[in-house]
Amino acid sequence: MGNLDLSFVDLELLRKFVLNGFLFSVQLTVVSTVGGILVGTLLALMRLSGNRILAWPAVTYVNVMRSIPLVMVILWFFLLIPFLIGRSIGAELSAFITFIAFQAAFFSEIMRAGIQSISRGQVFAGQALGMTYAQNMRLVILPQAVRNMLPVLLTQTIVLFQDTSLVYAIGAYDLLKGFVTAGKIYGRPEEAYLLAAVVYFLICFGLSALVRRLQARIAIIR
């Protein structure tokens, strides 16, 4: 272990190179979680609607997204978005769009499982009270589905936070890139990778511990 030297690390370096990357990674995670849950819920509702014209596109979309490596999805969007809208957008904006689209596929499967975990009686009860489909979903089904699936959703969000490091492929400036850049400038790339690993570990380990505690607290005892 003798030939690693971490003495170059100080607050100045963290503030100058790492902080912006960290903020971007967090933003990307939060935005694509919120966007992914919204679009994903919509996809899940389409799939469960019993209407073939609605279900088929949702199923296809989810399956295609889930069968392609995330790096390839990132590359695809980076290639196609400028092509479709006729002008280039930065790696950062492209990353936001990609991750919302990608997360939607995963969250839709989680939401589908959540909605299906609610007993049919709840749906019938809502209908018997004269609720419309939208009211039934919003007031009866979805709140319970989200509650059942909250630990899974949060775990998936932690995975997402780790996955955001893959924007490396298109050169967006995220947490990992922050460390890599600092390592390059100070001529200490190996130490920078090691530090990045430690920081990711502390964040993700801490968050998973929180999720476990939350899971114990919100579990509905039946």
Next chain:
Amino acid sequence: MALDWQIFLEDDGSGRTYLEWILDAWRWTLSVAGSAWVVAMCVGALMGVLRTLPHSPWLVRLSNAWVELFRNVPLLVQIFLWYFVLPRMFPAMQQVSGFALVVMGLGFFTSARIAEQVRAGIQALPRGQRDAAMAMGFSTWQTYRYVLLPMALRIVWPPLTSESMNLLKNSSVAFAVSVAELTMYAMQVQEETSRGVEVYLAVTALYAVSALGIYALMSWAERRMRVPGFMATGGPGGGH
């Protein structure tokens, strides 16, 4: 936009066509994923078993730490650690090929997820199975070898199938350390030829074909291993 598939017949400047190159890249992807799969299954099964040992708190702690360590660092960062940092820290590792380092990185990363599945599979078995083995005078090794693992591995085979497909997808991060696999190919050839759509389509198709192949193989293995009349049945006549 017209797709121009002729591009794959063109020379890449070193005497081979882009078609030959993509087939090479596919082989790299399959060998990285295949080798990492072997590492992941062996280490993952071992760690999964350790986590369920009844009287060895330290081994349980060790395997829990293993899972937490490999689950909470992004795969890309882990690959960098294996490829750049470990050879710096341990000069002996400088002799190891980049391919082997990526295989270890990908394999250990996946082993944590497999360990989690195997643990769940073992814990899903009724307690009576373990007790029965003990009552028969089996050693711990025999209990796992003849009683617990044969059923547990069958139970977790479907999640292991999807983990195997994930492993294939995850092998794409090897691009970051210049393993000449499919994603690396996609990035490089896109740059060289500017025919990104054709190149990405071909690469994506090869990933999809490989994933289907893994699925077919794992399902075949699942059918081969099925205990006749055990799973999936359970109708009348299942009692004594």
